[in-house]
Amino acid sequence: MMSVQCRKRSKRNSIRYLLPKYSINSGILMSEPPKNLKITEPSADGNKSGRRNAENSLPAPIFQTATFTFDSTADLAAFHDGESEGYFYTRYGNPTLAAAESRLSRLEGAEASLLYASGMAAVSSVFWALLGPGARLILLGETYRHTRDFAESLLSRYKVDVEILPENTIDALEKANEGPVRVLFAEIPSNPTMRVPELERLAEWARNRGAKLVVDSTIASPVLLRPLEHGADLVVHSATKFLGGHNDLLAGAVSGSRPFIDALVEQQAMLGAVISPHTAFLLERGMKTLGVRVERQSETALRLAEFLREQKQIKCVHYPGLESHPDHKTARKIMRAFGGLLSFELNGGPDAADRLVDSLRIPVLAAGFGGTESQAEHHPRMAYADLGLEGAQARGVVPGLIRYSVGLENFEALRDDLVEGLRIID
Numbered sequence: 001m002m003s004v005q006c007r008k009r010s011k012r013n014s015i016r017y018l019l020p021k022y023s024i025n026s027g028i029l030m031s032e033p034p035k036n037l038k039i040t041e042p043s044a045d046g047n048k049s050g051r052r053n054a055e056n057s058l059p060a061p062i063f064q065t066a067t068f069t070f071d072s073t074a075d076l077a078a079f080h081d082g083e084s085e086g087y088f089y090t091r092y093g094n095p096t097l098a099a100a101e102s103r104l105s106r107l108e109g110a111e112a113s114l115l116y117a118s119g120m121a122a123v124s125s126v127f128w129a130l131l132g133p134g135a136r137l138i139l140l141g142e143t144y145r146h147t148r149d150f151a152e153s154l155l156s157r158y159k160v161d162v163e164i165l166p167e168n169t170i171d172a173l174e175k176a177n178e179g180p181v182r183v184l185f186a187e188i189p190s191n192p193t194m195r196v197p198e199l200e201r202l203a204e205w206a207r208n209r210g211a212k213l214v215v216d217s218t219i220a221s222p223v224l225l226r227p228l229e230h231g232a233d234l235v236v237h238s239a240t241k242f243l244g245g246h247n248d249l250l251a252g253a254v255s256g257s258r259p260f261i262d263a264l265v266e267q268q269a270m271l272g273a274v275i276s277p278h279t280a281f282l283l284e285r286g287m288k289t290l291g292v293r294v295e296r297q298s299e300t301a302l303r304l305a306e307f308l309r310e311q312k313q314i315k316c317v318h319y320p321g322l323e324s325h326p327d328h329k330t331a332r333k334i335m336r337a338f339g340g341l342l343s344f345e346l347n348g349g350p351d352a353a354d355r356l357v358d359s360l361r362i363p364v365l366a367a368g369f370g371g372t373e374s375q376a377e378h379h380p381r382m383a384y385a386d387l388g389l390e391g392a393q394a395r396g397v398v399p400g401l402i403r404y405s406v407g408l409e410n411f412e413a414l415r416d417d418l419v420e421g422l423r424i425i426d
């Protein structure tokens with residue numbers, strides 16, 4: 001078994017890439033990028049040596065290999081003894097993966113990041129690393145369905161004490177049962193009603209209880225929210241969504257302190273939930289345009305939310321950019337904008353939701369969110385089909401709830417499409 005020491009000797013940042021400045025035109029974003037964000041830039045004299053890598057390729061090359069060669073047994077021995085740097089086997093490290101992990105760390109303001117084969121691989125790996133028999137996990141109210149399923153069906157089998165709170169609020173947390181807590185897990189914003197709890201108060205509560213705060217920030221992305229700056233210990237992402245941004249890859253990610261990520265590296269070497277170099281290349285490329293995509297999606301989503309709340313067919317709209325959202329003030333405080341995902345309920349209930357989804361011509365009907373194409377779904381039917389509408393209701397998901405992921409289409413086109421769809425179901 002390869003130890004973490006071998007992975008650390010693999011020079012994960014040995015190939016330096018020129019990363020663009022993390023900056024976005026003002027527009028919808030409510031604050032400037034953090035001034036302490038570390039970015040690799042060319043020197044003042046114009047030296048572009050930061051771009052040096054295999055054959056001087058500008059993008060990070062795809063090292064499409066499972067294994068790496070050594071010139072001699074002495075060369076191999078020097079590597080194992082820590083006297084030379086390099087790579088050994090892609091399950092333990094690969095330059096293409098390192099390039100994507102480095103970019104994500106810069107975006108998150110993290111010491112280190114680690115990529116996984118999917119978002120659930122990232123979440124489950126963190127849980128396996130932190131939890132064991134008798135340990136207590138608290139899920140803060142509304143969260144991704146399969147995160148909850150994993151906790152209830154698998155972790156409980158290994159005697160982990162799983163507690164799911166009724167709401168995504170600090171008040172619900174303060175009413176939790178007494179006793180030690182190992183992990184507090186919060187999805188910010190939450191799926192699908194976009195709840196945004198007071199992150200710094202969650203972090204304080206976790207510290208006082210000796211717990212680790214893990215935040216799933218998939219919906220926000222590091223462009224809008226950097227949980228580590230607000231006291232979180234780890235940040236997880238389904239990188240399939242906004243980070244990748246094109247619905248063409250499956251990946252997950254964890255960001256945090258170097259010691260914790262090093263421990264996850266060793267665990268990953270045993271469990272094997274790594275992504276391929278080609279997937280890492282696509283993800284690294286997707287993150288280059290993350291800022292401009294999320295800004296555009298956030299601006300359009302806010303305008304759509306404002307439009308929807310005025311329509312007679314709409315019962316309510318869940319979007320933290322609206323003053324009517326219960327967490328609007330908190331979102332304004334900790335987020336730079338409000339994101340490209342929203343949900344809404346129709347007065348006509350589930351039947352009206354089905355008809356509206358079928359009548360829309362621009363958004364596609366497909367699982368997931370965060371891509372360049374808009375997506376609209378009757379959420380209970382998409383995500384809880386096996387449980388039915390009543391089962392979804394028992395999980396807190398209202399039958400008839402439509403989740404709408406805003407892509408890069410023009411606002412006017414999406415608005416007019418909704419106007420026609422609402423007219424049809426009226």
